[in-house]
Amino acid sequence: MNISIELLRRYPWLPSLKNFYADFGSKDPIEFINDVFSKSSNEEIESRLLRIFSAAFDRLEEIQDHKTDELNISIYLIIKILLYVINNKLITNRVANLYSKQTYNDLLNERDDANVYDICEDLGFNFKYHDVPFQYGVVYNKDQIEILQTNFKIHFIDYLRLAANLHDDYRKLVHNALAEGYIFIDKKDLIRLIQEYVRKKLSTEDNRTDLDIQKLSNRIFKNAEFKELYDRIMGIWELKKEEFEYSFEFKFDDKIDISESFPPCVKEILRRIEEGQNIIHIERLFLVFFLHALDYPRENILELFSRLPDFDSKVAEYQIDFAKKKEYTPHSCQTLKSLNLCMAQKYKDEICLEGYFSKKLDSKRPLTHPLFYFQLKQYRKSVKSKENKTIKPNENE
């Protein structure tokens, strides 16, 4: 694949980077860091990286003064090394989101389809391009008919790999024009898939262990400039992190039945287990994550799973322990909806359907997470019980 150096400077995440800069791939990260900091202006490197991380922490959607020069390639590689040694999922996701959104904006500004074509080819997409656009439908508007047409078609496998995690309804396969294995895709939507590729590339963790990270950190921090940059980023993060971390305080107590505070999505899975029905893999995962978050004892979760028709104690134990070790958080409401696990409609649950009034805001806020549902219910319950306690003396009179 012959991709231009200009394109690589703009999009350093392209697989062809390794062909142009073969030495990057083979180089020890510490050698690479030493090399970059000795050849380029430290100030420039630092200011660009701080801009990126600060913007990510502030949840901005673009990188201010983003440059697409030769140094942009090194900046991208340093970001990857930084994310590796920082080893914080929240930071990684923030940076991956920002960087991928920047990519989306840059790609939208590509005037030439040829560049998008080259990028798709470099990414190994199975796609088709026609100089004369494919027509795949119409939109009616009063007396006008707008023809839906595009130059691009992408194979459904590649489409699903990137679109299955996107939650816009119109991206669902069922709403797209699929024929002979290919989806007719608008250039803008194709670019959105490329954005998702970039986000995944930056946020996917390899099989790293804490020891691997420690080893690399020990070596790489010998470069004083890099260490200083790392410390500054972590300093900014310290100031920001409270805004991000989901605090949840709850202590499991075997004597108290908390199941009535469970959201409908959890109640439905428990109901089916109770009835001896099987539940699918994703439901098992969600339930384990949810119960772990409530600090449910391992034995209680195992007991619950033992009611499943295909219960295998070894498999269940492994899954429960693995989820605990990884500290996965349960899926959000948005994800549950996309997985068809949201039961708000079925249970006609008021909190799920209509949201709740926050302490700070007058208006209702939509519910975004099943754990928050639980927290809210528990909070309301505690307020109610306090009220009851204060009433009690009167009752005794």
Added chain:
Amino acid sequence: MKMSDIKFLERLFQAYYQEKSNEIPLVSSFGNREFGFIPWQKSIMIRHIGFKNRAQLIDHFTNNPPKHAYASGTLYEQPEAPDMEKKHYKGCDLIIDIDVDHFYTPCKDRHDLWYCKECGTNGTGMPEKCPKCGKVKFSKLNWVCDNCLEIAKKQIQNLVYNFLIPDFNLMEEQMQIAFSGHRGYHLKVENDEIRTLSSEERREIVDYLTGENISFEILGLREKSEGIYGLSKTNIGWSQKIVKQIEGLVSKHKLEIENILLDKKTFDMNPKQIKSFLNYKDDFHQQILNNQRNIWAIEGFGLALWKRFLRGIVQQISIELDEPVSIDIHRLIRYPGSLHGKTGFKVQELKLADLDDYSPLNEQNVDLDPIVFISKKHVKQKLEITEQKVPPTTFKGETYGPYEKGDKIEVPHHFAVFFLCKEVAKTL
């Protein structure tokens, strides 16, 4: 079930596996699949079994003839490893299970029996809850019949010819079809790229096949001041499928349309709505054909009613598949050539071309016949019915039953095996 009947069936299955060992097919990537068996003695699945070659599998079948035999759609480096992590997942075929257990067929009102566990009420059909007490815990006796299996077969043909080939461009050689040995069919797609898909990605394919979560608004249905804009046949994908189906519907005779629209399970329209539909159907048909302005105008049809109508159309087109089976990437499915412990029928592999004339309960082609326990000497067996009621049963053009508890009956060998496997009778 009586211990002696269990032993009898086990020996019968063993004899089958000994006699037909050469006919048991070898599935692709055999050494990478996990096997699971349910033995006759207790209802637990013994999993995490791998076989290096065919001889090992046949040895297992003949030495420990299982009640049910399964192999994974999943490929592993080490299928016999007890932990999922140690199995080293390599990918998973896309499995589509069409089983009449999961959807309504009109003949169920005659042959599927249910008993409410809460209040003891019983009846036939497929109720969602007990009509008397409203509870949902049932004990059921589901039966097999030609009509049900014909509907399931049509679903497989619809799946292949209207979805997998034209939309997903899959080849016939990549599809393994089998009669499940009970109330349905399996279709396994063996394609290297599909094997790499995650559960979430498979969910998208399932939604596409079932029309689940479809938004008619996204497909183009919307209300404007000038009227309601409908879907267009020009729009490739589900829009096109829906409009073609509507064209088929409006071309039918009025009486037939009326019956379809009255159906409670799909359109559930009232006589007034149907009358209006029939009055305007020709204009509506013209509108769809001309495709000029695409304003759908039928008196009394607002957006909500159009959506209900479209949902009915989607139900007619979509595939009634068992969703969790297709989404799960660690499922086991019945091994072809093995026997189904609830019927004694063989899990029969089929080619797409075989499907047209295939009739599992009355199959003329000996090579494809799943009823393997037919006695050539027309031997009959004496049984006593142990279930409250047993519906009529028809195999090979012969019908036995209905029966009631305590009935002493004498039936041909293959019927006897079926009744024993179904656990509705015991030997005398």
